[in-house]
Amino acid sequence: MLAIEHVSKVYSTRQGRRRVLDDVSFRLDRGRNLGILGRNGAGKSTLIRLISGAEQPTSGRIQRGMSVSWPLAFGGAFQVHLTGLDNLKFVCRVYGVDYKPLVPFVEEFTELGVYFREPVLHYSSGMLTRLAFALSMAIEFDCFLIDEAMVVGDVRFHERCHIELFQKRKDRAFILVTHEAHVIKLYCENACVLHEGRLLPFPNVEAAYDFYQATMSERPNEIEV
Amino acid sequence: MDSAASLLQSLAIQRRVLYALLMREIITRFGRENLGVLWLVVEPMIFTLGIATLWTAAGMNHGSAIPIVAFAITGYSSVLMWRNATSRTTPAIEQNKPLLYHRNVQVGDVLLTRIAIEIGGATGSFVILSLFFIFIGWMPGPVDLLQVVLGWLMLAWFGASLAFLMGAASAGSELVERLWHPAAYLLFPMSGAAFMVEWLPTRLQQFVLFLPMVHGVEFMRQGYFGNVVRTHYDLGYMATCCLVLTLAGLFAVREVARRLEF
Numbered sequence: 001m002l003a004i005e006h007v008s009k010v011y012s013t014r015q016g017r018r019r020v021l022d023d024v025s026f027r028l029d030r031g032r033n034l035g036i037l038g039r040n041g042a043g044k045s046t047l048i049r050l051i052s053g054a055e056q057p058t059s060g061r062i063q064r065g066m067s068v069s070w071p072l073a074f075g076g077a078f079q080v081h082l083t084g085l086d087n088l089k090f091v092c093r094v095y096g097v098d099y100k101p102l103v104p105f106v107e108e109f110t111e112l113g114v115y116f117r118e119p120v121l122h123y124s125s126g127m128l129t130r131l132a133f134a135l136s137m138a139i140e141f142d143c144f145l146i147d148e149a150m151v152v153g154d155v156r157f158h159e160r161c162h163i164e165l166f167q168k169r170k171d172r173a174f175i176l177v178t179h180e181a182h183v184i185k186l187y188c189e190n191a192c193v194l195h196e197g198r199l200l201p202f203p204n205v206e207a208a209y210d211f212y213q214a215t216m217s218e219r220p221n222e223i224e225v
Numbered sequence: 226m227d228s229a230a231s232l233l234q235s236l237a238i239q240r241r242v243l244y245a246l247l248m249r250e251i252i253t254r255f256g257r258e259n260l261g262v263l264w265l266v267v268e269p270m271i272f273t274l275g276i277a278t279l280w281t282a283a284g285m286n287h288g289s290a291i292p293i294v295a296f297a298i299t300g301y302s303s304v305l306m307w308r309n310a311t312s313r314t315t316p317a318i319e320q321n322k323p324l325l326y327h328r329n330v331q332v333g334d335v336l337l338t339r340i341a342i343e344i345g346g347a348t349g350s351f352v353i354l355s356l357f358f359i360f361i362g363w364m365p366g367p368v369d370l371l372q373v374v375l376g377w378l379m380l381a382w383f384g385a386s387l388a389f390l391m392g393a394a395s396a397g398s399e400l401v402e403r404l405w406h407p408a409a410y411l412l413f414p415m416s417g418a419a420f421m422v423e424w425l426p427t428r429l430q431q432f433v434l435f436l437p438m439v440h441g442v443e444f445m446r447q448g449y450f451g452n453v454v455r456t457h458y459d460l461g462y463m464a465t466c467c468l469v470l471t472l473a474g475l476f477a478v479r480e481v482a483r484r485l486e487f
């Protein structure tokens with residue numbers, strides 16, 4: 001079980017304090033999933049960072065009764081002078097997993113060939129994304145955090161991600177944030193909309209979809225505290 | 226029972242994370258080419274040898290009974306202890322921010338890793354150079370090894386607690402890193418590395434003895450050279466300073482972790 005309880009996040013900017021998330025609450029049980037729709041700047045990535053534990057909420061609390069992944073396919077933690085293999089070893093050490101049995105899967109999935117043992121510095125952005133995704137799959141979690149904007153690639157890559165995540169790991173929970181309404185429709189059993197800092201629940205994905213489409217025509221609001 | 230188990234679990238995670246960060250940092254910094262990880266010790270050794278040569282040429286022992294090579298090596302090694310760790314921790318949080326996406330990697334771990342590397346390198350350099358010069362007869366052995374070790378540990382504590390606090394504080398303001406470099410430069414001549422307190426005029430003695438590392442260097446050198454020179458130190462004062470720095474550092478790290486933004 002994952003419980004987000006009255007979470008708010010305020011950032012200080014030069015123009016004063018801005019409330020990005022305002023009293024957000026929800027629960028997610030094992031094996032269930034939730035899609036969160038929001039347009040650019042709605043606070044989706046902030047929410048993912050808070051749930052992953054990289055950042056702390058200004059108020060409220062987050063209880064993790066199951067293991068929660070880092071944001072899926074997040075490649076920012078790569079050290080460019082390390083090789084793909086070094087980065088796999090690092091992640092495995094942090095999570096207390098033996099890296100050796102995982103090498104074949106990562107090599108096969110990333111299709112890096114000899115580059116798997118070359119510094120990440122020399123990777124193309126496609127290679128980086130494949131490595132980042134493979135590392136996310138290498139460590140097993142009960143709940144995956146998916147920021148759709150981070151998982152960019154060609155059709156084949158998306159298909160392979162789909163197989164790894166939604167077929168091989170369909171027993172896991174996940175939270176998917178995106179600004180693309182159809183993605184939510186495709187993958188999620190429940191949906192919310194992140195709108196003006198608040199997380200609005202809907203009885204079904206359709207209702208969330210309709211609301212979101214309607215708000216898309218509005219001008220974005222800046223929320224002052 | 227439960228809390229004991231979770232404490233053990235936390236310690237296991239802590240150990241794992243520190244090991245992962247250590248390996249990553251060492252490979253990143255020193256690479257795999259030529260000497261690789263040996264640079265960890267070779268780099269401070271080169272500095273120390275350079276200083277030892279200069280000080281020997283300049284007669285920095287001021288005609289005292291203290292052998293010059295040993296004076297330079299004990300002195301400059303002690304500078305490495307308090308200076309290098311802080312120089313490496315002040316940019317540490319900014320450089321390692323993305324790692325904090327892995328929840329088990331905490332701000333304190335990032336700082337501790339860099340501190341361990343610097344203090345390990347400085348210690349290795351000190352031990353290897355001392356053994357080498359003792360072996361070829363340019364340097365006497367220590368009179369009281371235990372006191373040298375204790376003095377060294379005090380310097381390590383001071384260096385680590387300073388680096389921990391400064392590393393955390395630098396996440397709060399860029400000024401910390403900017404001001405550290407001139408401060409380190411100015412503190413070097415006053416840090417007790419290039420003089421014995423006894424050689425200074427009384428008024429200056431009172432002033433330099435405010436600096437905690439001076440006490441550590443004096444104590445360690447007394448252990449090394451015995452009573453050939455009168456030493457001035459107060460380990461109680463030094464320990465108090467270190468304790469205050471440690472507590473302030475722990476508090477600062479907690480605050481930084483709470484406020485960190487990406």
